[in-house]
Amino acid sequence: AFYYIAGIALAYIFKDNRAFCKYLCPITVFLKPMSYYSLLRVHCDESKCVHCNKCLKVCQMNVEVNKESRKRKNGTDCILCYECTKECPVKALH
Known part of the structure; x- marks a missing residue:
């Protein structure tokens, strides 16, 4: 309780x-x-990223998915729903 x-x-x-x-x-x-x-995480190809922030808006866990660094904000909170990868217009996330 x-x-x-x-x-x-x-x-x-x-x-x-x-x-x-x-x-x-x-x-x-x-x-x-x-x-x-973990090897299973969302990776960002920062050279492709156009910083539209659509991935940040759709992320349920407020993870800074548009950065490749392991020290990104809330990086360990990712639940691997991959909604950010679906939302990315230039396919920078995989």
Whole structure:
């Protein structure tokens, strides 16, 4: 019951419906480091990118997908939905 109450409170405070997953879920301790080094991630060919930001608007997790760096904003939060790759007009994401 505590997790539900805390998750709802965090979602309300941060205006983020995945606040529980990001801040309270104990599984995150294992998943974040693995996703940082994962080979399965969205790659960006920055030479093709036209910086239209359509990929950023469609990303549910607010990941900075238009950068190739592993240190991109929220990079470990990607859920690999690949909606950004579908939205990219120049196919810079793969």
